[in-house]
Amino acid sequence: MTDTSQALPEVLEDPSITRQPFELSAELAIRVEDLGLQANFDQIRDEGYTIIENIATEEFTARLRETCIQLAQETEGSAKGHSASLLLGRDPIFEEVVLNPKIRALVEVMCGQGALLSQLISSIRPKGAPAIPLHADQNWTPAPFPVHNQLLTMCWTMENYTFAGGCTKVIPKSHLHRRHPDKQEMEHQSGAIPTQCSASSIVCWDGSTWHANYPRDLEGDRVVLHITFSRLALRTVENYDHLDESWLEGKPKELRQMLGREDFLGSTTIARGSADYTKIPNTFAWAKT
Ligand SMILES: O=C(O)CCC(=O)C(=O)O
Numbered sequence: 001m002t003d004t005s006q007a008l009p010e011v012l013e014d015p016s017i018t019r020q021p022f023e024l025s026a027e028l029a030i031r032v033e034d035l036g037l038q039a040n041f042d043q044i045r046d047e048g049y050t051i052i053e054n055i056a057t058e059e060f061t062a063r064l065r066e067t068c069i070q071l072a073q074e075t076e077g078s079a080k081g082h083s084a085s086l087l088l089g090r091d092p093i094f095e096e097v098v099l100n101p102k103i104r105a106l107v108e109v110m111c112g113q114g115a116l117l118s119q120l121i122s123s124i125r126p127k128g129a130p131a132i133p134l135h136a137d138q139n140w141t142p143a144p145f146p147v148h149n150q151l152l153t154m155c156w157t158m159e160n161y162t163f164a165g166g167c168t169k170v171i172p173k174s175h176l177h178r179r180h181p182d183k184q185e186m187e188h189q190s191g192a193i194p195t196q197c198s199a200s201s202i203v204c205w206d207g208s209t210w211h212a213n214y215p216r217d218l219e220g221d222r223v224v225l226h227i228t229f230s231r232l233a234l235r236t237v238e239n240y241d242h243l244d245e246s247w248l249e250g251k252p253k254e255l256r257q258m259l260g261r262e263d264f265l266g267s268t269t270i271a272r273g274s275a276d277y278t279k280i281p282n283t284f285a286w287a288k289t
């Protein structure tokens with residue numbers, strides 16, 4: 001019997017050649033065409049964002065919404081009922097999400113083959129939820145941003161996404177600046193538009209695109225699943241997860257830092273319902289030095 005466990009990847013690229021952004025292999029180009037996504041890739045290349053409606057059936061999205069709400073009850077502390085994190089493995093529905101063929105194609109075009117699931121987290125925003133600040137998701141990449149996109153965030157909408165309902169806002173073409181917004185740009189947000197669309201859509205943007213959201217002014221909750229993938233680059237060659245807190249006890253802080261224990265990456269727990277946000281300021285500052 002043939003062992004198929006080693007069969008991936010089916011398409012072996014020539015490792016001496018770097019594909020340029022949006023330069024697709026013949027196989028991927030056919031897949032994009034068959035999935036009807038070419039116009040979306042033209043939009044994300046030119047505008048920095050795109051919206052794919054009808055990503056799944058209404059029934060599937062309703063089930064996904066229910067699952068996200070239920071799992072947010074397992075979060076402890078202040079985020080209980082407002083977010084659920086580390087979702088892959090907590091319900092089989094999330095495997096269907098990350099294996100959705102349109103999502104797979106988006107990830108491969110924007111983050112290359114071998115891209116990694118960086119975050120799978122749901123947010124639940126009630127009426128009165130405030131807006132989040134303007135940012136580019138590549139917040140741990142220094143500017144100028146590389147030509148190759150580093151990170152792709154896809155928001156799976158679970159009710160109609162509207163201005164009053166507190167949908168995501170994006171600044172079209174802001175990805176062309178290839179840098180983070182400065183304080184004034186964060187305040188003025190000029191050129192921002194609402195990403196209005198129906199429930200069961202994917203709203204997604206380049207890791208360089210400046211975005212935020214609107215405060216929620218409608219009754220009921222806005223439930224969104226945030227799906228983020230990153231390029232495989234910059235992971236460490238060796239894995240030191242076995243050097244635990246007891247090994248680190250009493251040792252210099254530099255050792256904790258070089259093992260990534262002092263930045264926010266990898267700090268998500270199910271109980272917290274998110275990464276450790278207290279580590280974000282240092283992470284983003286260190287990344288830009
Ligand atoms: O919740 C939103 O509308 C956008 C959140 C966001 O910034 C993200 O998922 O990267």
Ligand SMILES: [Fe+2]
Nearest residue numbers: 135136137153
């Ligand atoms: Fe973001």
